[in-house]
Amino acid sequence: MLTILIRAFIAAIFAGFLCGLMGVHITRLNLNTVAFSTAHAALAGAALAMFLGMEPSTIGLILAILTALFLGPLADLFHIPFDLFSMSLFSIYTAFAFIFISISPGGVISAQAVSSILWGSILTVTSGYTVFLSILFFLVLIYIIAFFPQLKSLLFDSKLAEAEGINVKAYKYSLMFLSGVTVSLILKLVGGFLVFSLLFIPAASAFLLSENIKLILCFSAILGSFSAVGGIFLSLLLDLPTGACIVLMATFILIISAVYAHFFGRLRK
Amino acid sequence: MVAQFASRGNLRNRVIELENVSTSYAGELKPAIKNISLEIRKGEIVLITGPNGAGKTTLLETILGLLKPYEGKIKLLGYEMPKDAIKARKYCGYLPQDFIKPAGEPFIVKDVVAMGFASIGKNANNGNILEALKKVKAVELLNKPIGRLSAGQQQKVLMARALARQPKILFLDEPFSSVDKEARHEICDILENLNRNENVTILIVSHITPKIEFDRIIKMKNGMVISC
Numbered sequence: 001m002l003t004i005l006i007r008a009f010i011a012a013i014f015a016g017f018l019c020g021l022m023g024v025h026i027t028r029l030n031l032n033t034v035a036f037s038t039a040h041a042a043l044a045g046a047a048l049a050m051f052l053g054m055e056p057s058t059i060g061l062i063l064a065i066l067t068a069l070f071l072g073p074l075a076d077l078f079h080i081p082f083d084l085f086s087m088s089l090f091s092i093y094t095a096f097a098f099i100f101i102s103i104s105p106g107g108v109i110s111a112q113a114v115s116s117i118l119w120g121s122i123l124t125v126t127s128g129y130t131v132f133l134s135i136l137f138f139l140v141l142i143y144i145i146a147f148f149p150q151l152k153s154l155l156f157d158s159k160l161a162e163a164e165g166i167n168v169k170a171y172k173y174s175l176m177f178l179s180g181v182t183v184s185l186i187l188k189l190v191g192g193f194l195v196f197s198l199l200f201i202p203a204a205s206a207f208l209l210s211e212n213i214k215l216i217l218c219f220s221a222i223l224g225s226f227s228a229v230g231g232i233f234l235s236l237l238l239d240l241p242t243g244a245c246i247v248l249m250a251t252f253i254l255i256i257s258a259v260y261a262h263f264f265g266r267l268r269k
Numbered sequence: 270m271v272a273q274f275a276s277r278g279n280l281r282n283r284v285i286e287l288e289n290v291s292t293s294y295a296g297e298l299k300p301a302i303k304n305i306s307l308e309i310r311k312g313e314i315v316l317i318t319g320p321n322g323a324g325k326t327t328l329l330e331t332i333l334g335l336l337k338p339y340e341g342k343i344k345l346l347g348y349e350m351p352k353d354a355i356k357a358r359k360y361c362g363y364l365p366q367d368f369i370k371p372a373g374e375p376f377i378v379k380d381v382v383a384m385g386f387a388s389i390g391k392n393a394n395n396g397n398i399l400e401a402l403k404k405v406k407a408v409e410l411l412n413k414p415i416g417r418l419s420a421g422q423q424q425k426v427l428m429a430r431a432l433a434r435q436p437k438i439l440f441l442d443e444p445f446s447s448v449d450k451e452a453r454h455e456i457c458d459i460l461e462n463l464n465r466n467e468n469v470t471i472l473i474v475s476h477i478t479p480k481i482e483f484d485r486i487i488k489m490k491n492g493m494v495i496s497c
């Protein structure tokens with residue numbers, strides 16, 4: 001039991017950092033919907049796997065990663081506005097998820113398995129999962145540090161960045177991919193309904209606290225981590241669902257940030 | 270003028286070539302620019318003028334490959350556009366029109382100027398950032414958040430960013446729209462010097478005529494070049 005807990009807390013730290021970092025990027029670039037389409041790809045994949053009698057989370061993860069990888073390029077290829085394409089996929093995946101669940105043998109059992117995807121659980125955290133999450137975290141960190149000047153230019157104004165010869169598409173696609181992978185991995189911990197909160201609420205708090213993009217990224221990552229760890233702690237303490245407690249924690253931090261920003265202004269340096 | 274004269278007729282000195290270029294916006298039936306053919310030589314300083322909606326901005330963005338023409342051929346510094354846009358743009362400086370960021374943008378002036386270096390593989394440091402800001406007489410803005418500056422000040426900062434890149438071609442879209450008369454004269458002087466001393470090709474889009482001795486004035490109307 002103790003090792004499960006330790007693993008869960010380590011996973012929560014990485015999950016929080018990842019969501020915090022990706023959240024700032026996708027909010028600034030209006031790529032929020034990538035989170036919806038990939039999360040529901042994971043759901044549809046899991047439902048399909050149950051119907052076929054395979055391992056749900058692996059198939060879910062594969063479908064989510066494929067979605068994150070091809071979403072941007074396909075939208076551009078067919079000249080469909082990215083948001084529209086992403087939200088259409090989101091609906092289609094949800095429809096398929098329901099269909100597969102309803103035709104799966106032993107409907108009730110599979111519905112329960114699906115609900116673990118929807119709500120998340122720390123009990124599903126294995127050491128392999130924690131290692132995978134930490135690898136993703138270091139990849140994202142290296143990516144952001146290595147390309148920070150370019151990313152900064154993109155976050156400031158993507159049209160100007162493009163006009164100056166930055167490969168805006170490549171950066172957007174890679175950010176979508178990394179966000180998609182982050183979302184689909186963290187589903188396991190927080191659940192499909194609530195993964196978005198870990199992605200967007202710490203970023204919102206960070207934007208309230210600072211006027212400096214570097215600080216915003218740091219705050220968002222730290223607050224994300226804090227929300228995830230605090231949420232798990234809360235859920236153990238009160239015996240409530242993990243995802244919901246993480247949202248409560250993140251929202252609590254958001255309120256404090258808003259109050260702080262109101263009275264003390266935003267940090268510039 | 271001398272440099273331009275010497276290069277006349279030399280193919281390699283054509284830095285911008287447009288052949289029958291037309292661009293339309295998605296969902297619009299009428300093209301925003303139509304059948305534009307144009308050549309600009311190295312070291313020219315050119316004014317593109319005409320009434321609102323004439324297609325000046327569209328022309329600039331098409332040359333830079335930000336908009337894709339539905340017909341015609343474009344070469345920028347010998348690169349085929351928009352195919353090789355990323356390569357060609359590294360040698361360009363660009364000042365977009367009506368650029369204004371709201372208060373609360375999480376970037377200070379120093380960051381914004383430094384971004385100009387992000388795509389040209391040069392390191393930004395205090396030295397070259399200050400040098401660029403000095404040119405537009407805006408050194409005192411260095412640590413100010415960009416969104417808390419006036420439109421004119423923001424325009425100066427973006428001009429500094431474009432100059433910092435030491436471009437071969439400068440594309441300036443309404444660079445005088447927000448700055449006062451004094452700043453306008455200063456910027457005109459800077460541009461003239463840049464053109465004379467460093468042979469930078471400069472394209473200025475403006476519906477007013479600034480005090481610069483232009484090599485050429487291109488007049489546009491209804492998406493077409495009416496004189497050049």
Ligand SMILES: Nc1ncnc2c1ncn2[C@@H]1O[C@H](COP(=O)(O)OP(=O)(O)O)[C@@H](O)[C@H]1O
Binds near residue numbers: 297320325327328
């Ligand atoms: N984003 C856009 N979508 C549709 N039409 C546009 C857009 N931008 C400009 N246009 C149209 O293209 C024409 C040329 O505009 P523009 O190049 O901005 O003119 P100018 O810069 O000379 O004022 C105008 O008729 C304008 O209405």
Ligand SMILES: [Mg+2]
Binds near residue numbers: 325326327366
């Ligand atoms: Mg214009």
